Amino acid sequence: DxxxxxxxxxxxxxxxxxxxxxxxxxxxxxxxxxxxxxxxxxxxxxxxxxxxxxxxxxxxxxxxxxxxxxxxxxxxxxxxxxxxxxxxxxxxxxxxxxxxxxxxxxxxxxxxxxxxxxxxxxxxxxxxxxxxxxxxxxxxxxxxxxxxxxxxxxxxxxxxxxxxxxxxxxxxxxxxxxxxxxxxxxxxxxxxxxxxxxxxxxxxxxxxxxxxxxGGIKALEAGALLGCSIDAVTRQKLVKGHAYSLTGAVEVNYRGRMEKLVRIRNPWGQVEWTGAWSDGSSEWKYVQGDCPHANAEDGEFWMSFSEFSRNYNRVEVCTLTPDTIDDDSVKHWSVSKFDGTWRRGSTAGGCRNNPYTFWMNPQFVIRLEEEDDDPGDGEVGCSFVVGLIQKNRRKLRKQGEDMHTVGFAIYEVPKQFYGQREVHLDKNFFLTHAQTAKSETFINLREVSTRFKLPPGEYLVVPSTFEPHLNGDFCIRVFSEKQTETDMEISALELKTIMNKIVCKRTDIKTDGFSLETCRVMVNLMDQDSGNGKLGLGEFATLWKKTIYKKNDTDNSGTMSTPEMRVAFKDAGFTLNNAIYQLLVARYSDPDMTIDFDNFTGCLMRLEMMFSEYMENIQHVLHVLYILHILHVLHVLQVLYVLHVLHFLQHVTPLPPQRSLRSWTLTTAAPSSSTSLR
Incomplete structure (x- = not known):
């Protein structure tokens, strides 16, 4: 629920x-x-x-x-x-x-x-x-x-x-x-x-x-995978109706000005762009500083961004879903999924061009409650993305089927239906009410997705094929930009699975994999927010950044020697004295004085938390010293006040001979805890 x-x-x-x-x-x-x-x-x-x-x-x-x-x-x-x-x-x-x-x-x-x-x-x-x-x-x-x-x-x-x-x-x-x-x-x-x-x-x-x-969706704003395609043949070996990969972008200093370049790859592994900035072109001779160019017949080539914009008709972007962790910032998209079917004669009403059958389509209610936290975009409302996906259409090609032309419309739910779990509005509603929003297009692709920003309220999403009476299965995903009450966390077991999946593919790193015990230690050390034995995405991102290992394996042995280990600690932001370094080598290295990936990561995690706890303790000590300093100042002020009073009394009434100045001061000016807190 x-x-x-x-x-x-x-x-x-x-x-x-x-x-x-x-x-x-x-x-x-x-x-x-x-x-x-x-x-x-x-x-x-x-x-x-x-x-x-x-x-x-x-x-x-x-x-x-x-x-x-x-x-x-x-x-x-x-x-x-x-x-x-x-x-x-x-x-x-x-x-x-x-x-x-x-x-x-x-x-x-x-x-x-x-x-x-x-x-x-x-x-x-x-x-x-x-x-x-x-x-x-x-x-x-x-x-x-x-x-x-x-x-x-x-x-x-x-x-x-x-x-x-x-x-x-x-x-x-x-x-x-x-x-x-x-x-x-x-x-x-x-x-x-x-x-x-x-x-x-x-x-x-x-x-x-x-x-x-x-599992991504093309309309979200985060790190993305990119592809591009071209609809017209050119004389410079760009292929009509063909998909390419966008694999890189860079700015170079060309003849004293900055030139934007993009790197593109043809899946054929050959047939490359022959224009400016192609392999062997003269432009590369006038690049100052770092040059990304490599001359090879591998299907990959560079071209200027301006040429790219002129020659390519479409760029496709797929952004990674909330479970992706390699982005530096924590994302707050939550996802809900609905499954449905269009069946001829019952739930396949076609688009709004068919006013007497449109109401038969499946209808799904969503509720938007909180407006976005970012007022800087100039818009007020709740951001969300709707993606409509056709199921299993490629499998049906054997039966002569193909992708339907699909899209969806969004309507505001009338107030009298608010809070109802089962809402299916009738023909009269759609004949008398305009849609609030709609998909950008009806198109014969597997997925149609659009981003919206609407005021808080309840809305009805109505997916449909363009033509009525067409059978099909579909799912709808609704991405909400607001944080939900999901934990967005991973346990030690899930961390072990993720880490081992990644490190096992690295044949250049020697490791027996992360043990469950090591992962428990890592979770316990990093779990600062809730103490529930799980890593949040922010904590996992910190952990992930600390697993940079290969960079400092300079001899490509797959393990790290003790000299390499010291450089790696410095790169990770830890400046250690000899005594601490000797203790770490004794604790974490193997008998041959090398450290493997598992131990290196665990060591970094412990150092991270030790330094964090140290800084917290320092802050606490400084706070205590500050309070003590205030108490000392108050004490001095009280002593000065007493001396002032004493001096006044000396000029008015002689002091009793049995009391000395020192003893009177000590018995009168000693500060109490209650006085110091005023």
Whole structure:
């Protein structure tokens, strides 16, 4: 129940709260696709001494396609299925880390997907969520691999065998420029399995791929993955109707002025821009200072931002959802999800152009309660994003179906219906009331999303196809910008899962992985806000920034020597004397005087908290000293006052001979605690 939400409340029972990636259906605990358990299946194969053959996605013509790649198509004539061990003498899952050049397009029109995969490699954390690191062609190899995709509100773990389509001795579809590397080809196969076949991947929007790799939505403001496309052919080798990856941006000093450049990659792995700032162009000769240019026929090229703006028609942006942690700032978007269907004759009313059937569409109520905290944007209201996603349309291509043209409208709920859990307004309402807001367009893409800012109140979201009487399944996600009462925290077990997923993919770092006990220590040390044994996003971001390890492994040994360790401490902001450094070496280093990643991270966490506690204690001591200083001043003032009175009395009445000045002063001027507090 979302009744406790500050910013957005849903009044439908079909909602699912996804503000935090934890629990069933999260990336850390993904749903088993088709109920296939990767670990169990691999163990069975190894026990039986057999290589895995996937009965749910067999190496057969049906896995290739249904029309252009159908059984009778000449394009699939001579295609065989081979495992990487049959294609390369020494296959590897990933060689030297996943990079943009690992993705080269084959005989399938899925450039949109490959552009998304190329952008994915730019973010190691997001990459590790999609491509699990617990697999290789090493000792545990059993012909089985798995990948994780976001599908309509939940993450699914997809198992495949490693038989890949080959023609004339070469991989038929995506392949790596490094001939013995296979992660990208296996990822494409897993995505084809989710969508029914390889041919179902032909044609699409880069945003769709971004979304399935991140759970993101294109309208949010945060760190993002970028893609671009062009609708017209040029003479300078930019390809019509083709998707590219935007992989970088930089400013260079060119002839005494600053020039903005963007870096773009063609998934083909070749065919590059030949204009200004291309490989080998004269502009690079006049760059002063650092120069990002590398001359290679790898499909990646630079061009000026002005040329980019003139030549490209579309830029697609996918922003990461609230469970993403690699952004420096803590995000406060919360997410609610609704599932629904359009069925001919009952709930498929079409758009507002069909006034007598529009009311039949599913209707969902949301409540906006608190206005945004940022008045600087000049707008008053509650910010939120609505995203409408069509489900499983690629799978239906075999039956001749494709994406519907879809969109949605938003209406203000009449006051008499406020607070009702089941609201379905009738035809007369829609005939007599104008919509309050609507999607930017009706379009035949998988997702339509738009950002809004509306006054607090209750609103009705009505999703529809453009034409009436069309069957389909959909989900709606509503992103609220206000903080909700979700914990946005991770436990020690979740921290262990996340950290091990990331470090295990780093073959250049030697570690046995993070133990649960180490993660408990890290959580206990960092959990400053609530003391509930969990890390908040802010605390986790601090921890994450402290795990910079590889930079100081100057000899590339995968571990850190004690001299490297001292430099690393300094880079992390700790200046230590020799005695403290000797204690740390004795406590955390191995007998060979090296420190591995797990111990290094734990050591940094302890130092962080020791310094924090020290500074807190210093502040407390300074506060006490300040109070004592005030007490001392008051005491001196009282003594001076008594002396003044005494001096006055000496001139008026002689002092009794039995009392000395000193004894009188001491018995009269001693400060009490009550006096000092006045």
């Amino acid at each position: 979302l009744s406790a939400h500050k910013g957005l409340i849903s009044d439908r029972q079909t909602h699912t709260h996804r503000a935090l990636a934890a629990g069933f259906g999260s990336n850390a605990n993904a749903v088993r696709y088709l109920n296939q358990d990767f670990a169990a299946l691999r163990a069975q194969c190894r026990s039986a001494g057999k290589l895995f053959c996937d009965p749910a996605f067999p190496a057969a013509p049906e896995a290739l396609g249904f029309k252009e790649l159908g059984r009778s198509s000449s394009k699939v004539r001579g295609v065989t299925w081979k495992r990487p061990t049959e294609i390369a003498s020494n296959p590897e899952f990933i060689v030297g880390g996943a990079t943009r050049t690992d993705i080269c397009q084959g005989a399938l029109g899925d450039c949109w997907l490959l552009a998304a995969i190329a952008s994915l490699t730019l973010n190691e954390y997001v990459m590790a969520r999609v491509v699990p690191t617990d697999q290789s062609f090493g000792d545990d190899y059993a012909g089985i691999f798995h990948f994780q995709f976001w599908q309509y509100g939940e993450w699914v773990d997809v198992v495949i065998d490693d038989r890949l389509p080959v023609k004339d001795g070469e991989l038929l579809f995506v392949h790596s420029a490094e001939g013995r590397e296979f992660w990208s080809a296996l990822l494409e196969k897993a995505y084809a399995k989710v969508n029914g076949c390889y041919e179902a991947l032909s044609g699409g929007s880069t945003t769709e791929g971004f979304e399935d790799f991140t």
